[in-house]
Amino acid sequence: MQECLFVVKSFTYEKGSRECSCHQTIRFEKGDRLHIVQNPYAVANRGWYVLVRRNEEGAFPMSARFVQDLYDKRAVYTKMDVQLALNYYTYKINQALESKDEQSFRIHAGLHARFSGYLEDRLVKGV
Template identity: 50%
Template sequence: MEGTLFVYKPFRYEKGNTDCSCHEIIRFQHGDLLHIAGDPFYVDSLGWYIAVQKNDSSPFYMAAHFIDDLYEKQALYTKMDLTLAMNYHKYKVNEALDRKEKEVFLQHSKAFDRFKALHPEFTPVLKE
């Protein structure tokens, strides 16, 4: 699995069970990063877990099937996924310009901008 996943759609993760002092709800928003921080391990009767980290916060464990489900629902993207999505929407923007389709142009321009904002090669770096 890739080292970093990019959050496209907001979601929340409930860490621990409600009876545990470690219980916490972690919210992810568009633009957050989910770093894979370790190798997966198996917990009897619970399944596979993996150490992850939200942005620069402390690592915690997340169910691997939860990550897989989010990826399938296109809430998480890899860097390659972002590049492919940007290429697709850029093509559709150019096609809409050629055909003079304003609505299609606006739709794909907006989608392109949302993916571009996540992509690490296009994200502006703030200088001090």
């Protein structure tokens, strides 16, 4: 399983227990990619986890519930979510052009450009 989620709102993830020397806070910024590289697996007394990577860095476990919460809060998008957003903004751009609404055109053209950046092969930061 190789799934890529696009970070559209910045967030942090605390890896490991605070009492453990392995504890680390990982910051995800807008434009980062969250790659799910393994199917979920159960950890006794902890719940379900998935193995993930941030961009091209090393893999680490992340709570499957945390990933689901990120998706529910619209902090991460799937490729299809991004494509649907692009389709919507293209429609809104065309609508603004037909009605000669410059302000609406600028807003939707900017959002279209932002979401287009997520699908580029190279990482686009700060979009």
